[in-house]
Amino acid sequence: xxxxxxxxxxxxxxxxxxxxxxxxxxxxxxxxxxxxxxxxxxxxxxxxxxxxxxxxxxxxxxxxxxxxxxxxxxxxxxxxxxxxxxxxxxxxxxxxxxxxxxxxxxxxxxxxxxxxxxxxxxxxxxxxxxx
Amino acid sequence: xxxxxxxxxxxxxxxxxxxxxxxxxxxxxxxxxxxxxxxxxxxxxxxxxxxxxxxxxxxxxxxxxxxxxxxxxxxxxxxxxxxxxxxxxxxxxxxxxxxxxxxxxxxxxxxxxxxxxxxxxxxxxxxxxxxxxxxxxxxxxxxxxxxxxxxxxxxxxxxxxxxxxxxxxxxxxxxxxxxxxxxxxxxxxxxxxxxxxxxxxxxxxxxxxxxxxxxxxxxxxxxxxxxxxxxxxxxxxxxxxxxxxxxxxxxxxxxxx
Numbered sequence: 001x002x003x004x005x006x007x008x009x010x011x012x013x014x015x016x017x018x019x020x021x022x023x024x025x026x027x028x029x030x031x032x033x034x035x036x037x038x039x040x041x042x043x044x045x046x047x048x049x050x051x052x053x054x055x056x057x058x059x060x061x062x063x064x065x066x067x068x069x070x071x072x073x074x075x076x077x078x079x080x081x082x083x084x085x086x087x088x089x090x091x092x093x094x095x096x097x098x099x100x101x102x103x104x105x106x107x108x109x110x111x112x113x114x115x116x117x118x119x120x121x122x123x124x125x126x127x128x129x130x131x
Numbered sequence: 132x133x134x135x136x137x138x139x140x141x142x143x144x145x146x147x148x149x150x151x152x153x154x155x156x157x158x159x160x161x162x163x164x165x166x167x168x169x170x171x172x173x174x175x176x177x178x179x180x181x182x183x184x185x186x187x188x189x190x191x192x193x194x195x196x197x198x199x200x201x202x203x204x205x206x207x208x209x210x211x212x213x214x215x216x217x218x219x220x221x222x223x224x225x226x227x228x229x230x231x232x233x234x235x236x237x238x239x240x241x242x243x244x245x246x247x248x249x250x251x252x253x254x255x256x257x258x259x260x261x262x263x264x265x266x267x268x269x270x271x272x273x274x275x276x277x278x279x280x281x282x283x284x285x286x287x288x289x290x291x292x293x294x295x296x297x298x299x300x301x302x303x304x305x306x307x308x309x310x311x312x313x314x315x316x317x318x319x320x321x322x323x324x325x326x327x328x329x330x331x332x333x334x335x336x337x338x339x340x341x342x343x344x345x346x347x348x349x350x351x352x353x354x355x356x357x358x359x360x361x362x363x364x365x366x367x368x369x370x371x372x373x374x375x376x377x378x379x380x381x382x383x384x385x386x387x388x
Binding site for chain 2: 035
């Protein structure tokens, strides 16, 4: 059965979406950001290709759950920016999720060796051998 | 002041308008908080578009803004989840079964509602309201029974003669077998038994009243959905009969706000 490029893209998108929340927490763990600057960091530093708008519902959810806190700050260049900073609860969650992520990543990276052939007499033998 | 050239401003307005429409169909939770969150998201995306547009290379303004919006994703992608799924998710997370029912109903009937779906949902909502009314009537009955038992129990403890007299004249009546059984007890024991039963009824009433808040929340959500759906349908009909487009473009500028 063929594995199409569309199928591959869909699965890659799902995988990225799954870890995006962790990536957002990771970026905010270092420094506070507003939406656009966060997207830039994710897109450039971490080379994550994503639809930029998908970050905002994640930020809203983290804000609602008390994992980040936000404030509007006036900008001299244009519209006000909403800055996000990670909270102590967010830091704790990030530490926990990072550990879990490392375990999973190690599991994926592990080079699985071919299982050794079972020792002992063969189970199936020919009639000649048996006699 | 509008920071964009006219054509670009129209494209940005259209995008933000579509985003707001998608958000309006995602009204899930506490109305005030939800409204503030929706407004914040639109303002954030507006800010994002502005910054991305300023940083976008090239001389063609339209090409620049289209590239920005392409990277940002369609409004539906920004919202990322259709609201029936969100309802089910929220219902599961917060253990509100009626959210889940509402999500499933919405998925089955199709919302925005057609007239058939509207009629079905109205019937369900009326039924739910009646259920809530019956539920609280039963709770009130428990409290009334508790109060009556408490009164009779205290009366039995304090004035045995008065209680007997009330029974004799028929103001207090009880089942014959129960009366025979009670007669085997002392008047004090009868009084304490009645007070204990009163406490049991009161406790049951409090427990049912406490559980009832989940019922009320669920019904409130469904009513809110029905009102919102009805408003959308009414607005669309009004525009259609007045000869306007059912989904008119915004008359104000998001980009200039």
